[in-house]
Amino acid sequence: MKKLIFLAAIGVVALFTISAVNNTENQLTKDFIFGDANIASISSLSFGPEGILFLGDSKQATVFALDTKDVVVNAEGAKINVGDFDAKIAASLGTTADQVRITDMAVNPISKNVYFSVNVTDGTPVLLRLKGEGFENVSLKEASYSKIALTDPIAVDAEDRRGRSQRVWAIADMKYHKGTIMVSGLSNKEFGSTFRSIPFPFKNTQDYASLEIYHAAHGKYETHAPIKTFDVINMEGKDYLMASYTCTPLVLFPMEELKGGKHLKGRTVAELGAGNSPLDMISFEKEGKPFFLMSNTNRAVMRLDYDTIANFKETLTEPVTDFGVATGVEYVSLPMVNVLQLDNLDASNVVYLQRTASGEMVLRTRPTKWM
């Protein structure tokens, strides 16, 4: 009898679990619609939970959530080493490498499949999934999706009345983190930046934050500098936004305070030198210790240790006096240059797209122990 009750109890628990799982699924995709998503451009990709891929459409200033249904769990990603990568992508689209542009890359954390957003010369956006050394097209025309328009934080009523063009907020970077999609944008008109966090599933709400940074070199504060790339890092039990600006300061903002249009002063932890622009950022673990990687336009991939960042309690407030000298937290320059895209493949590997010294574009994986 006891056994029977025990089994029945297990059954009930299992039922609840299943319905809970179903509910969660429904919760995330219940507002999704099926059809042509009418995506005009893809400038940024970021995976959320359950195979949902977020696509940043700069042309329409819209974020799309796409249900890839790519949810078969793989603990490890396949080793990748593909040469002439741009030519291969182009060939799969029936054209040549000069006619395509790879705008972003993202790894599905569940299946470990690698996705690429590609623009062809007339602007048609394409989403591709790597399959061996070839590609699969992920349809944007027959897709299960939802979307949210990035509204302008500055009122544009008067402009709308006269039918004048809306601001274009080119999406500089986009990341999903704990139920929120975060977007940094650049204006095509004013020198300004926006940073917003949008709860997912999409409702009609989005939050703005006005972020202030201190330029160590400048000796001044400013709010308008555009963020080029960012990541969320967890240090000492707290989540921080690690933002990298066009003029290369690396600035930390506590995530819990990034809401309600609040004005925040960031803690500048490093000035990484001039003439360089950050491209991509990821976090990874090596021998149980968290690290942070950043690829750059004109410098090698930089590795920063979380502990060093956490222990760097002060903020850079003294103007930098030596030209081109990076200050603040220490970093290690890895022997990797011209890394265009970077993402975590699995717990112990990263995948990166690189233009080698010979001009060839390669897609490769690399164990984090060598990073």
Added chain:
Amino acid sequence: MDVRFTHFPAEKIRAFLVFFCFLVLYACFSESSIQSIVYTEEGKAVSIAFNSSKDPNSFALYLKGEQETPVLGAFSSTADDMFSFRPVIPLSNGQTYELYSKDIKLHTFVIDSLKTQSSPKLLQIYPSNNTLPENLLKIYLQFSEPMQETGNALDFIKVYNETAQKEESIFLELQSELWNKEHTQLTLWLDPGRIKTDLIPNKEKGLPIRKGNTYTIEFSKEWKSAEGVGLAQDYTKSFFVTKADRAMPNMESWKLQVPKAKGKKGLLLFLYEPMDAILLLEGIDIVNEQGDIIEGTFKLFSQESALQFTPAQEWATGTYKVQVQSKVEDLAGNNFEHLFDQEIHSDNAKSKPVVTSRSFVIED
């Protein structure tokens, strides 16, 4: 030869586009041939139709010379031994393709839309003035056609310092270039980090353009439209650099030339300083006493240092206001609220823009 035009109900190809369908006579093999290539009105090759007796699962289309990576798309059977292939993106004009059944090449064909594409023109470069301040913040380029969305715009732009006799790089490189939605207008920033005093880039490299120097910017005709046609010609813009503009624009110094009522004569605004053309046209309005916007058109002249407003309806007597949003900038990015190169504290990103205004009276 039997010509059939395949019908694709799921697509937006309307029947009226069919006249663009073009017959390609490549009778390669007796048992199969390419029947037609379907072009859209814009000249895009969106599908091919062919007949073949081969196994439908054996087909693959390749770019000529390519053996490993097939073109992505869908083959479907349309009738007995008739098939169609719809690529994910239209096949490229001028390219040669090869249709295979396993290892056997069935056809070779070329895409030629026969549609003549016009050469794009660089219509306008703002600022249009040939004397510019050394803290100039941005340049706008306006094209007649949507431009290519691959490659980097800066690959087609060369800046030559005529005074120092050398090529220089003055623009900020951005991964996501700042085009308008139509891809006909590009914003180029002169590196703001070099303009802001004492920032590292400013200390290391100095201002992007310097007082007393003459520069020529060249725009290469290699720059192509979205349809793959190069600019009609090389374009250049030469300018001389004068001292930095470190003053905020001031509406009080504007001169207004006010027309009489009962006519559509233009209101003239002399700003005495060239302004950011795009922001000015967006951020300026004429309003009546009730605050209603007066319909009409603005036209820039005198190198964006003057404006004419022509009303859609005749002027009525009364008091009006020229209203300018504070975000409107001069050429150095100084707006009606603050200087570009200045400590900035913004309390709330959501705050509504401040509006600056000047009143005028229309009389009989």
